[in-house]
Amino acid sequence: MAIITRVYLVRHGETDANRNGIIQGQLDTPLNGVGIKQASLVGEALRDVPFSMAYSSDLSRATRTAEAILAHHPTLQVHEQKELRERDMGDMQGKSAQALKGVRLVVSTDRTVESGPFFAARAVTWWNRTILQRTESLSQEDHPQHILVTSHGGFIATLVQTLIQSRKLNSAPGIVIWGCVNSSVTIIEVNEKQKGVVIQYGNTSHLEGANLDNVVEENVDETQV
Template identity: 45%
Template sequence: MGTVRIYITRHGETEENEQGIVQGQLDTALNAEGEKQADLVAKALKDVPFDACYSSDLRRAADTAKRILVYHDGVGLQTQMALRGHHMGHFQGRLYEDFKAKRLVLNEGERTQEPESSENVTRRAVTWWNETIAGTTASHVLVVSHSAWIALLVEGLLEQESIRAASGMMVGRHGNAGVSIIEMPRERGRGDLLQFGSVMHLRKDVETV
């Protein structure tokens, strides 16, 4: 009986975020601001008694998780490909404005590759959730992933009525180092989306989520 509380965090900022470059599944690193954000979210979550941690295997997410786990001795990091965001196909490494406008200039001999569909990412995220979170023996779980993955996971869970959200709670873009919180009953039943994408802890005058 009882509940499990899941804290879902987006990775800190990267140079590609700052420059408006589509990352997709490129393995990019945190920049100085991203490291600072990761340290701030780590400080905000330091008193949460995590007993499990999962992250995307991409460096920007895994490094954010490692900075959070500095305050949590004995909690191992499990990196998993299922927590990656969209593969953005031939738009990876290109400007986001070109992706939005569907502008693509190929180099000679370069082949096109379509971005992964949101439906596929949702399916992948919800399947991971159902296989990993449902039935977990942990009481507090940390998950570190990417903006679209987090939004699509939450939307998928809401759609299948696995969780409910308070009236007026918005689900959409998840800012760097933002924190969402879901509480699930251990027995069968609907969980609650307690918070989505809060970045209050990144303010100088706020230290907790």
């Protein structure tokens, strides 16, 4: 079955909040020095991908990452979309995850936090409206279209897990859905029947040998989803 669209989901580069275990949610935190370097490296890794469209969360850590990638694709403009933001963590935003006790319990009871079902629905609605509708319009194309999406760890993990649970996605053999670290690349192929396959998840091979400080493995926003 023909592959119509290949979607590249890229998590933004590192921020000081990531490094310090601070819950960001929808706070607009900038990339730190490591994050800027990570964004540059993922841009180099994707420089030969013939992107036809680019979307990004409107939070600066995501848009700055998109800009680093699109530096190699000067004819493309990034389309900022609020729907691609991280989960709104309400009153928990800006607080240290380590300092909070029973964080998961707080998430489930704090009415200022975007609910898990609402967050998952937001992610899937974005996918249906932005990716699948575009795929449908491209069904007669001879070659797959390549779409760049820069977003957040919690959003990417929730989107992929929810689509797999609803059987809109499958995972290719050997693919493990695990943590989505800074500047990692996840690739989903969508066929003419609008069914998807995750062919790569959370890949950070572009960071190997870069002499960066220890990569932050835990995403405190994602672990609360």
